[in-house]
Amino acid sequence: MTQSVKGMRDLWGTELRHFQFVERMCYQIMGAHGYQEIRTPIVESTDLFSRSMGSTTDIINKEMYTFKDRSDRSLTLRPENTASVVRAIIQNKLLEGNDPLHLFYIGPMFRYERMQSGRYRQFWQIGAESIGVASPESEVENLVLLFDFLGSLGLTDLSLSINSVGFPDERASFYTAFKSFFKDREASFCPDCHRRIVDNPLRVLDCKVASCQTALTGHPEILNFLSSESRSHHEKFQKCLHGSNISFSTNPKMVRGLDYYTRTTFEVISPDLGAQCALLGGGRYDRLIQDLGGPATPAFGWALGLDRLVSLLIKKNISLPSKPRILLIPLGESMLEYALQLVRPLWTTGHSIELETRGVALKKSLATANRKGHSHAFILGEGEKAKNIITVKFLMTGEQEEWPLGEITSRLTKL
Numbered sequence: 234m235t236q237s238v239k240g241m242r243d244l245w246g247t248e249l250r251h252f253q254f255v256e257r258m259c260y261q262i263m264g265a266h267g268y269q270e271i272r273t274p275i276v277e278s279t280d281l282f283s284r285s286m287g288s289t290t291d292i293i294n295k296e297m298y299t300f301k302d303r304s305d306r307s308l309t310l311r312p313e314n315t316a317s318v319v320r321a322i323i324q325n326k327l328l329e330g331n332d333p334l335h336l337f338y339i340g341p342m343f344r345y346e347r348m349q350s351g352r353y354r355q356f357w358q359i360g361a362e363s364i365g366v367a368s369p370e371s372e373v374e375n376l377v378l379l380f381d382f383l384g385s386l387g388l389t390d391l392s393l394s395i396n397s398v399g400f401p402d403e404r405a406s407f408y409t410a411f412k413s414f415f416k417d418r419e420a421s422f423c424p425d426c427h428r429r430i431v432d433n434p435l436r437v438l439d440c441k442v443a444s445c446q447t448a449l450t451g452h453p454e455i456l457n458f459l460s461s462e463s464r465s466h467h468e469k470f471q472k473c474l475h476g477s478n479i480s481f482s483t484n485p486k487m488v489r490g491l492d493y494y495t496r497t498t499f500e501v502i503s504p505d506l507g508a509q510c511a512l513l514g515g516g517r518y519d520r521l522i523q524d525l526g527g528p529a530t531p532a533f534g535w536a537l538g539l540d541r542l543v544s545l546l547i548k549k550n551i552s553l554p555s556k557p558r559i560l561l562i563p564l565g566e567s568m569l570e571y572a573l574q575l576v577r578p579l580w581t582t583g584h585s586i587e588l589e590t591r592g593v594a595l596k597k598s599l600a601t602a603n604r605k606g607h608s609h610a611f612i613l614g615e616g617e618k619a620k621n622i623i624t625v626k627f628l629m630t631g632e633q634e635e636w637p638l639g640e641i642t643s644r645l646t647k648l
């Protein structure tokens with residue numbers, strides 16, 4: 234039998250219901266903050282990603298699904314969505330008359346990564362981008378949105394880890410100090426870090442090899458080498474986070490895995506997620522829009538891993554707000570047509586009513602309803618038809634009630 238591609242999985246049942254719950258809350262909170270959805274293709278020209286993410290990042294070097302189409306164009310399944318959103322903004326001139334622009338997206342991303350629990354080759358991200366404002370306050374607005382969203386899902390104990398990487402032209406003196414620190418203990422670093430210290434020293438800081446992380450103890454901190462403007466930006470950012478009651482800690486090693494970040498970077502991790510504990514990350518990317526051919530425009534945003542968020546909700550037993558799920562059971566084939574007429578107007582009221590069409594015995598239908606997690610059964614036989622009522626069985630308790638047909642909608646709403 235043909236199996237799904239390694240690292241790419243089907244979603245259904247409980248897990249999918251959690252995805253849908255998160256997506257519903259996302260639409261609600263994004264709408265409240267005035268963020269509009271954007272949907273971009275999942276395939277882009279390969280050069281979009283190589284130009285935006287940096288030629289020395291792991292994603293570009295090892296993880297992209299790149300292929301040639303029938304016209305020999307190099308295409309790539311998107312490994313992240315900020316580059317695509319920026320391309321869409323430039324191509325469709327979305328900034329004209331819409332500045333500042335607040336956008337969000339939900340969709341699958343693709344990375345050819347080593348498989349682990351919580352790490353997939355197709356995974357889902359929700360992201361929010363705030364385009365056109367350079368201030369620390371706009372960063373905090375975007376993070377208030379994030380924490381309101383997490384709070385609406387029942388996740389109130391997550392904390393933020395922040396840093397600043399300044400602008401590329403501010404990093405020269407940091408690189409000098411960092412390279413000399415590296416040289417003094419170079420034997421302790423992995424071969425990849427020996428390459429990184431030459432090509433892109435920041436990437437040494439987020440090397441995943443444990444011995445490299447140990448060797449980094451006491452490393453020079455980038456923040457101390459930045460311009461006074463970047464440092465005061467960072468101070469104001471922290472003050473504003475305090476003012477908005479968002480708890481955070483600073484982490485001088487947190488530089489994020491992509492090259493386009495400028496100034497503020499951040500991450501939220503959850504120890505409950507195990508080895509793959511990163512739940513989301515983001516930061517400022519003031520040069521990216523210009524680098525991809527658009528007008529010089531500051532921007533800030535984050536991307537959150539939906540698969541990991543859902544596994545966190547399930548692990549923490551955060552229950553979903555549940556609506557009644559009903560199985561309407563006509564007793565015998567003769568009642569089926571009547572049931573179909575009766576249910577039709579109810580289907581337009583937004584309630585979930587599945588119609589049993591098999592014409593099997595009541596016992597079998599009730600067993601199906603229990604197995605499929607229905608909350609109620611509506612039973613419709615000759616007796617009910619004669620009295621203009623429906624028998625409602627509460628499947629959790631086994632209790633039964635008789636409802637007049639005219640009251641079904643109002644009683645359903647009260648359940």
Ligand code: AMP
Nearest residue numbers: 351352353356511512513514536537538
């Ligand atoms: P990034 O785009 O690398 O900053 O990732 C943002 C978030 O996406 C991470 O914090 C994870 O929650 C999620 N994520 C990234 N890669 C994967 C993956 N391979 N499988 C599942 N989730 C992922």
